[in-house]
Amino acid sequence: MLIDNTGFLCGYFSAPKAAQGFDANWTRTTCSADERAMLNNYYFPEFAQCMTDEVTLYTRDINKECVLAFEDEKVPFRIVDIRFWEAPFHICLYAIQVQFRQLEFNSVTRALNALRNCAYYQAMHAPFIEAALAPVIAVCNATTGTAHTADGSLAWMVESGNKFKLFQILQVPEGIEKGDEQLLLYDAGTLARHTPLSTGINSPAYIEQVLADHRISVFSGWSGLALLDTFTLLSENTPEWVMKNWQKDYFEKVYIYQLFRKVFLYSVNLHYRRRSEEVTELEKRLDQFEQQYSYSAISYNFLPNIISEAIEKSLHTQRDYDQLDRMINKEIEMRRNQAEEKTNHFLTFLTCLTIFSAIYDFASLINESFGYETYFPNDHVGFRLVGTTLLLVILVVYLVLNRKK
Secondary structure, eight states, rough: OOOEEEEEEEEEOOOSSSSOOOTTTTOOOOOOOHHHHHHHHHHHHHHHHHHIIEEEEEEEEEEEEEEEEEESSSEEEEEEEEEEEGGGGGGGEEEEEEEEEEEEEEHHHHHHHHHHHHGGGGGGHHHHHIIIHHHHHHHHHHHTTOOOOOOSOGGGGBTTTTSSSEEEEEEEOOOOOHHHHOOOOOOOOHTOOOGGGGGSSSHHHHHHHHHHHHHHSSTTTTTEEOSSEEEEEEEEEHHHHHHHHIIIIIIIIIHHHHHHHHHHHHHHHHHHHOSSEEEEEEEEHHHHHHHHHHOOOSSSHHHHHHHHHHHHHTTTTTHHHHHHHHOOOHHHHHHHHHHHHHHHHHHHHHHHHHHHHHHHHHHHHHHHHGGGTTTTTSSSHHHHHHHHHHHHHHHHHHHHHHHHH
């Protein structure tokens, strides 16, 4: 089966400062007044402002033909461009657009799998690294102050994991049977070889469950599958203008927004685990993030909301937030209790000093009024007996009052 595939290999990292190191080949994109007005017609203003004003996009055209030379086949593809987003909290995301045209389905998934696994690059990846990854490495080094190279494993280019995320749009021939279309969608989303269901490595029950939980099917002619590492749109005979809208909206706006949230939460969680920042500062940052960049809905239309929710579910973003918020609040509460306990111990110490001082003063007053030598062998015996009696009276009163409570 011959298909077309447009894929975006996505990496990300958190930085200590604003992104820098963009040479003259990078172009910073801006949003015109007309484009902003158009966005506000479809998306809520807060979301549109976030993705146009607070998230900065840089692009770099590549337009280079490459080949992945496996032992038994050569898979040609085209590197189109690189896109780099600088998001709030110094979260940096980038995507490398690759295109495969009229190639066998299994050859495309094989090539994408090889490109995505940046921890296991080989000699055949050298042209891709030089054209697509070297510019990103330069920006990363300038931004983070590191001195990474393109040698060996490149797993560091994805801060939380060892492979690139993948957003892909597949164009498949018309007339595919519904059952085969769903299996094709699953194989594309997992970058697996497309084989008959009975000969695949996954059980039919598992595939059915994944499709039931993560498949998006709204209109005839296309369907989607949102998984943790991939987001796939599979279409039949989709017009070019629709494909461009999918890239501009569902990828550049919705997917990047949800990926930004995922990376931010990972970054905060990393600081929390390593104890590299005060937990109170992390709480403030998490609260600010939740107030400014978390939306129950992003669009006036239903479809962007459906896709956003599906991506959020697949990335486990809300689960990550809930767990992190719970851990941070629990630690802050524990520290608050420890501080209160120390304060209570100190107050108890001061109270005891006050009680002993009062007992001494009262015993001295009795001595001056009646004289202990009149009733006791000497003053010391009198002070001890009177003081002990007063202390016992105070303890009895305290115990009686606490028993009543």
